[in-house]
Amino acid sequence: xxxxxxxxxxxxxxxxxxxxxxxxxxxxxxxxxxxxxxxxxxxxxxxxxxxxxxxxxxxxxxxxxxxxxxxxxxxxxxxxxxxxxxxxxxxxxxxxxxxxxxxxxxxxxxxxxxxxxxxxxxxxxxxxxxxxxxxxxxxxxxxxxxxxxxxxxxxxxxxxxxxxxxxxxxxxxxxxxxxxxxxxxxxxxxxxxxxxxxxxxxxxxxxxxxxxxxxxxxxxxxxxxxxxxxxxxxxxxxxxxxxxxxxxxxxxxxxxxxxxxxxxxxxxxxxxxxxxxxxxxxxxxxxxxxxxxxxxxxxxxxxxxxxxxxxxxxxxxxxxxxxxxxxxxxxxxxxxxxxxxxxx
Amino acid sequence: xxxxxxxxxxxxxxxxxxxxxxxxxxxxxxxxxxxxxxxxxxxxxxxxxxxxxxxxxxxxxxxxxxxxxxxxxxxxxxxxxxxxxxxxxxxxxxxxxxxxxxxxxxxxxxxxxxxxxxxxxxxxxxxxxxxxxxxxxxxxxxxxxxxxxxxxxxxxxxxxxxxxxxxxxxxxxxxxxxxxxxxxxxxxxxxxxxxxxxxxxxxxxxxxxxxxxxxxxxxxxxxxxxxxxxxxxxxxxxxxxxxxxxxxxxxxxxxxxxxxxxxxxxxxxxxxxxxxxxxxxxxxxxxxxxxxxxxxxxxxxxxx
Numbered sequence: 001x002x003x004x005x006x007x008x009x010x011x012x013x014x015x016x017x018x019x020x021x022x023x024x025x026x027x028x029x030x031x032x033x034x035x036x037x038x039x040x041x042x043x044x045x046x047x048x049x050x051x052x053x054x055x056x057x058x059x060x061x062x063x064x065x066x067x068x069x070x071x072x073x074x075x076x077x078x079x080x081x082x083x084x085x086x087x088x089x090x091x092x093x094x095x096x097x098x099x100x101x102x103x104x105x106x107x108x109x110x111x112x113x114x115x116x117x118x119x120x121x122x123x124x125x126x127x128x129x130x131x132x133x134x135x136x137x138x139x140x141x142x143x144x145x146x147x148x149x150x151x152x153x154x155x156x157x158x159x160x161x162x163x164x165x166x167x168x169x170x171x172x173x174x175x176x177x178x179x180x181x182x183x184x185x186x187x188x189x190x191x192x193x194x195x196x197x198x199x200x201x202x203x204x205x206x207x208x209x210x211x212x213x214x215x216x217x218x219x220x221x222x223x224x225x226x227x228x229x230x231x232x233x234x235x236x237x238x239x240x241x242x243x244x245x246x247x248x249x250x251x252x253x254x255x256x257x258x259x260x261x262x263x264x265x266x267x268x269x270x271x272x273x274x275x276x277x278x279x280x281x282x283x284x285x286x287x288x289x290x291x292x293x294x295x296x297x298x299x300x301x302x303x304x305x306x307x308x309x310x311x312x313x314x315x316x317x318x319x320x321x322x323x324x325x326x327x328x329x330x331x332x333x334x335x336x337x338x339x340x341x342x343x344x
Numbered sequence: 345x346x347x348x349x350x351x352x353x354x355x356x357x358x359x360x361x362x363x364x365x366x367x368x369x370x371x372x373x374x375x376x377x378x379x380x381x382x383x384x385x386x387x388x389x390x391x392x393x394x395x396x397x398x399x400x401x402x403x404x405x406x407x408x409x410x411x412x413x414x415x416x417x418x419x420x421x422x423x424x425x426x427x428x429x430x431x432x433x434x435x436x437x438x439x440x441x442x443x444x445x446x447x448x449x450x451x452x453x454x455x456x457x458x459x460x461x462x463x464x465x466x467x468x469x470x471x472x473x474x475x476x477x478x479x480x481x482x483x484x485x486x487x488x489x490x491x492x493x494x495x496x497x498x499x500x501x502x503x504x505x506x507x508x509x510x511x512x513x514x515x516x517x518x519x520x521x522x523x524x525x526x527x528x529x530x531x532x533x534x535x536x537x538x539x540x541x542x543x544x545x546x547x548x549x550x551x552x553x554x555x556x557x558x559x560x561x562x563x564x565x566x567x568x569x570x571x572x573x574x575x576x577x578x579x580x581x582x583x584x585x586x587x588x589x590x591x592x593x594x595x596x597x598x599x600x601x602x603x604x605x606x607x608x609x610x611x612x613x614x615x616x617x618x619x620x621x622x623x624x625x626x627x628x629x630x631x632x633x634x635x636x637x638x639x640x641x642x643x644x645x646x647x648x
Contacts (some may be wrong), residue, residue, distance in 0.1 A: 065468055085471045093372060095468035103460045105394055117379040118469045120370035129366055146394075162465070167366035197362040340551060 019044055019170050019202045024073035027059050027226070034059040037073065037227040043268060046196045048234075049206040056226040057206040058098065061172050064204075065090055078169055080211040091120060094163030094171035094201075098178060101159065104148025107210030108139055111147060112165050119166035126165075131176035135159045136199070137191060153184040160191065161266045164201065166209040171195060177212060185191065189216045204265045244284040245277065246295055259304050268297040283312070377475040380466070384483035389447045389490075397452070399574070404445045405491055405643040408438055412495035416502025426505055427513070430609055431496050433522025435527060442527060443556040443596075445491050446484070450535035451548030453480050459543035463648055473645035481638060484536055488528035496520040514605075523603040530557065530595050530630050533637030540644050556595055563594030567614040588618040592629060602626040 020042035024145045025036040035057045051057050064077050066086020075082045076088045102111060109130055116126035134143045137157040142150065147158060156176060163171050176192065178342040193216050195201050207213050213220055214234055222229040251257045260280055267274050271284040274292060284295060290310070299306045383392070389405065390398030412434065417554040419427055426535040435442070455646055457463045466476055496517060503513040570587035591597030597614060603609075605617040605626075 048420060067467060087373065087472075091372070095465070097461070097464055097468075099461050099464075101461045103466045105397070106392075110392070114379070115384060115465065115469075118376045118466060118471065120372050120376055120470065122369060122375075123373060125366065132364065133441075136542050162473060166370070200365070219593050235448070239567060 004194050006268055007343060017044075018042055018076075020047075020075070020077050020204065022060075022073065022075040025060075025063065025070050025075050027056070027063060027068070028071045034326060035063070038223065038226065039073075040221050040228060040231050042202075042221070044202045045218040046192065046203045046205065047110065048210075048217035049204055049223065050208065050213055050220055051206070051223040052208055054225075055208075055223045057223065058174060059204070059226075061095070061204075062176055064172065065093065072124075073316055091166075092169050093167035094166065096159045096163040096171065096176055098174040100205075101156070101333045102147045104157055105146055107146055108134060108143040108150075108161070108167045111158065114164050115162040116165040121166055128243075129165050129167070130161075131163070133165045134158075136194075137161045137164070138187075139331070151179075151181050153187070155266065156180060156184075156188060157191075160188075162203065164199070168201060170202045170204065173203060174207055177207065177209075185212060199337050213337065231335075244286050245310050245312045246282045246284055246299075247280050247307040247309075249307055251302070251304050256258075257335040259302060262302055263298055263304075264303070266301070267293065269302055270298065271295045279344050282309075371551050373470045373472070373475055376469060376471045377479045380471070380476065380479035381483045381486075384480055386484050387452060388487035390485065393535070399443065400448050404441055404448075405494070407441050408445075408491055409497045409498055411438070412498040412502075416499060416505070419508075420502065420506045423506070425508055427499060427508065429499075430591045431499060431516050432600075432603050432607070433521040433612065434495065434597060435498065435520065436521050436615065437493055438558070439560070439600075441594045442492060442531065443553065445489060446531045446535040447549050447552035447556065449487060450484055450532070450552060451542075451545040453484050454536060454539040455543055455548045458540070459545070463645070467648065472641055473648070476645055477638065477641045481532065481536060481641065482534040485494055485528050487530055489524055492524035492527055493521060496524060515548040519609065522606070523599060526599045526603060527596075528629060530599060533634040534595060535638045536564065539638050540641055553583060560594040560596050563590040563592075563597050564614060566593075568591035578591040585616065585618045585622075588614065588616045590614065591617075591626065598626050598630055602630065617641050 006338050016329070018041050020040070022038050022040050025035055025038040026304050031268050036056075037057075038060070049057055051061070059068070063070050063075060063082055065083045066077075066089050069083065078092055080091060080092075106114075112130040112134060115125045116129055117123065121129060134140075134157075138161050139154060139157055139161070142154065147260060148154065150158070156179075160173070160176065173192065173226060177188050180188055181299070189212060192203055192205055205213065205217065210220070210222070217234050221230070221231045246261050246263070250265060251259055260276070260282060264276070264282060267282070272287065275283045277283045284291060286292075296306075297307060298318045362408045370510050383445075386392050387397075389401045415427060415429060415434075421550050429437075457466070463476070468472065471479075500517040503517075504510070512570055535552045536554060536637055538551040542551070567587045567590040570590065588601060591614065599610075600615040604615045605623040617626060
């Protein structure tokens, strides 16, 4: 499992076990620092890159593709140096941009064939791979229609197909679920899962929603303000961040009784970490299965009704508040590094 | 694929083959650049695009060729020993059609990629900004050269059919092709720079038309003003060579007059050079504008 605390150097120049390695990667623009000494080691699999808008995700992708030079530090993709071997990286890597990139007046087939040839596939191979890839992403008869007539979900599939058509060893997917409805999101995430499990292609997928990546990724990297907040396997992550939202009724006999306060006291006493979520809701960090029992017993002891008890995921913002508040209490940059660079 | 699928040899079974990896050749940057060139060149004539996008470029190509056909037909019918028109002259007469073609198609080559943000996608592939510009510039130049060269070819074939002087026509067809190449080079340069500045096709079209046609119009006005002034001053009209300097601001005038001068063709109207030095200045200007345009394009795409 990747471990960002371990020194990277021993494996740096060996067999490229890691698909992406960055070492103190820094990107400064005249007015903002988009990436700040980022050191990560991404293994084969589906890896999520999570961060709010402006956290430096798109900047990182541009550097990994060898399209923008890093100010400091190094990065290797598939064992290739981004500073000197950009062209070789781009031949082996697929990229799905966040923004629209599809001309509306050509069909998906024509477009993907063209992009396959732009990756160096000979004409016949380009056509065959296009037919295969479009089928794999779930586009059938409609692939002969102009892209302008497609739904958002279908367009996202075309974007994914053009990233996969040349059979890359790694795909970089920038916010692939953007603009999709919940059903479309699930389908896209399932597809991304299959890109690794069925196609054997490693995936780096960015999102600003931690929740959706937890389901899809083996490993999650969280960045904020260009800094690495956390890099750990999804299992660790879920354990540490899963929350239980608990809401209780007032005590029938004594409406003035501070139920929330009393409950909080009891749960904290039981060794749980509890935060208030406004009103009558308490957020309890789920340590183990016992957590549920503790909450149930505490509520029963107080003699109040349990309105709801539901698992809740941390939104990415909450992860930031926990960490960022400790490290940089005075600063939450208003600048958006991504906006300076997103018009690629 | 070969050793992992021995069962595929049995032809009577349909397999769900799942995902197949590609281990064939990857042809690299040069091939990708040529693919982009071909796509853009075909696109300039609406090939591989909708019927609607074929109408204008194909119509303009026909418009370029029909007068040439008529000229040839008349010359053959009248059994005149000579085409009524210099090859080079034909292009300067058809200047308007050439300008409309480049104005309508240069934005197709560049603005669409900007507007639909396909450019970053290209650069996530092995090709570089330089390759992109090379492909697009080459394709626009080739499209223009086809548009201007085909009618000249028709005239030349006509001259052969009518058994006109072979050597004279071959030579002057060659002069015509030089003019065609210079028109293609200069017009493509100007048009692509303007088209690369805007993702809006309409702005691109309007900008190019403005630059090409308005500059020619202003040049003509200046030419006639100077000429008139000289006449009033007692000079003869065709001696007033200073007026030819007006061509420096007109793309069509530049090509027309420098080709006329280089090959000592008969001047007509404003198509002269002020002096030998002027001729070299005109040629140098064409070269400088083209090189500068190419450099600007590369710089513009390097930033993306």
